[in-house]
Amino acid sequence: GPEEAKRKIVGNLIVDRLDIQLFLETIEMNIKHRTKATEKVFGxxxxxxxLKVERLLFHLKNRLSLSLSDSAYIALVVHLTYAIERIQIGETIRMEEEELLELKRTKEFESSLRIARALERMFNVEIPEAEVGYMTIHLRSANRSFTAEYRIDEIELDIALRTKKLIDFISHKTGYHLNExxxxxxxxxxxxxxxxxxxKEKMRIYNPLTQQIKKDYFLLFMAIEEGVERFFPEIEFPEDEIAFIVLHFGSVLEIKKEETKIHALVVCSSGIGSSKMLASRLKKELPEIAKFDLSSLMELKEIDAASYDMIVSTVPIPYEHIDYIMVSPLLNEDDAVRVKSHIKRKIPYLIEKKRAQESAKESVEETVDMIGMAEQITNYMSVIRSILSHFTIEKKKTTEQHESTMRELMRQVESQGYLERADEVTAGLLEREQQGGLGIPGTEFALFHLKHDFIKKPVFHIYDLDEAYEIKSMDGGQQLMSRMLLMLAPLELGKEGSEMFSLISSSIIESEESMALYGQGTKEEIEQKLHQLFYQFVKEAKW
Structure with missing residues (x-):
């Protein structure tokens, strides 16, 4: 068969039966020098x-801001290792030029290119662009870690909008208010x-819990199946994917039912959905547990395990110093009994620990980093002040071409002192638009947003066009644009600034009323919305 088919079948077999425990043991055993480099992993x-590829990817991961779940990270390591071995024996993959050009426009292609160059240096091989294209497909298809931060230039408003509608639909079906x-x-x-x-790339994901989830949450499963058919009609969701979505909703519905008292760490390998579901099941079965933190196996070595009252895991933990109890992700009756026994065994230790924490409380309070906290508050306030003081709605005369309209607009913003090199910023906005439409479906406005080196100050402006014209919508179709929302941010904006812009972006699509406000509201009305938005954030912030 062709090379692509060979890789696909091997990749699917690995992903379907991915043994995260074996992977971690391989890493740990190598550290202890107990393994032979020639042995085969996964056969x-x-x-x-x-091990070489894993070390390389581990160091590149943070530098490239890659945020992957455990299974996606390991699958990528195995994919890259297998690709290198095939390239070394002269077997390379071909890709259609049109598909490769499409992939080059995505943000993941640049990350794939940098990984490829590092692999070339490490293994002394030449990696063709088609291989980089397949690495890009892999990154675009990988599950994100739940610790991922949302950045202004990465928000996909079309998916966000449809996700909001799906949550509204399930809220209506279940009778629980999940919208907030x-x-x-x-x-x-x-x-x-x-x-x-x-x-879209015809890549399947394996979910070993699908049948149990379908059995235990049959009505919720059916409701979500109906919801994804309604709001994502162009995609056929298999049952394994629907089961993962059920875990997200199921966890929230379970959490609403009980309140509890002990601080626990829940460890899972299959991502945030199962971790949340296990945590909420534990809350339901064990009222003693008040607070849960979630961790993946990969992140566990960076966590202070001793700071938790108990650790519950769905997989074996390969670290001898950690005391934990292993259960199934959906916590059956036997598991619940064993967890209760585990808590009873630890009661004397827990009481002693709580006393020690109480006695140390005053000294802990004295060592609070007020300087760091003050700097964080200052950063938030600086961005809020900048956005509110420079917010404006202006009329804009359009030209015959969209590109020239954008260029004139950026030159105007440059003359106001918010950016420099307007033509390069324009190119960045148009490139971002090419990656996916920016028009908000069902409205006559679009959100043009960009982070760039040549943007000097955070900007949120609105422009009413004297003549509406067609642009690409986020759902892939065409729509009229009579109003343009413009969000510009310096590349080094910082976490606080990105969070404020994400707050605005989320509020745009939070409801039909909100979309109508941003699409047709006056300067005073939208200013009032922004003031309320930031006030609520400051009021609820845990500095």
Whole structure:
């Protein structure tokens, strides 16, 4: 068969039966010098090659801002190792030029290119562009880690809008108000964007819990199946994907039912959905547990395990110093009994620990980093002040070409002192538009947004066009644009600034009323909305 088919079948077999425990043991055993580099992992790739690729990707991951779930990270390591071994024996992949050009426009292509160059240096091979294209497909299809931060230039408003509608639909079906749950919304967006890329590329994901989830949450499963058919009609979601979405909703619905008292760490390998579901099941079964933190196996080595009252895991933990109890992700009756026994065994230790914490409380309060906190508050306030003081709605005369309209507009913004090199900023905005439409479906406005080196101050402006014209919509179609929302941010804006812009972006699509306000509201009305938005954020912030 062709090279592409060979890689696909091996890749699918690995992803379907991915053994995260074996992977971690490989890394740990190598550290202790107990393994042979020539041994095969998963019966496919050499252990020595795998370890080299894993070390390389581990160092590149933060530098490239890659945020991957455990399974996606390991699948990428195995994919890269297998690709290197095939390239070394002269087997390379071909890709249609049109498909490769399309991939080059995505933000993941640049990351793939940098990984490829690092692999070339490490293994002394030449990696053709087609291989980089397939690496890009892999990155676009990978599940994100739940620790991912949302940046202004990465927000996919089309998916965000449809996710909001899906949450509204399930809220109506179940009778629970889920619309204001930020954790549910963020978890779904971080799952659905790569899931859609994965399904478009005909890549399947294996979910070993599908049948149990379908059995235990039959009505919720059916409701979500109906919801994705309604709001994502161009994508066929298989049952395994729907089951993962059920975990996100199921966890929130479970959390609403009980309140509890102990601080626990929940460890899972299959992502945020199962971690949340297990945490909420534990809350339901064990009222003693008040607070849960979630971790993946990969992140566990960076966490202070001793700071938790108990650790519950769905997979074996390969670290001898950690005391934990292993259960199934959906916590059956036997699991619940064993967790209760585990808590009883630890009661004397927990009481002593709580006393020690109380006695140390005053000294802890004295060591609070007020300087750091003050700097953080100052950063938030600086961005809020800049956005509010420079917010404006202006009339804009259009030209015959969209590109020239954008160029004239950026030159105007440059003359106002917000940016420099207007033509390069214009090119950045048009390139961002090419990656996916910026028109908000069902409205006559679009959100043009960009982070760039040549933007000097954070800007949120609105422009009413004297003549509406057609642009590409986020759903892939065409729509009229009579109003343009413009969000510009310096490349080094910082976490606080990105968070404020994300707050505005989310508020644009939070409801039909909100979209109508941003699409047709006056300067005073939208200013009032922004003031309320920032006031609520400051009021609820935990500095």
């Amino acid at each position: 496919v790739v050499s252990r020595g090659q795998l 749950n930020d954790s549910l919304y963020e978890g779904l967006v971080s799952h659905l964007e790569p899931a859609m890329n994965r399904l």
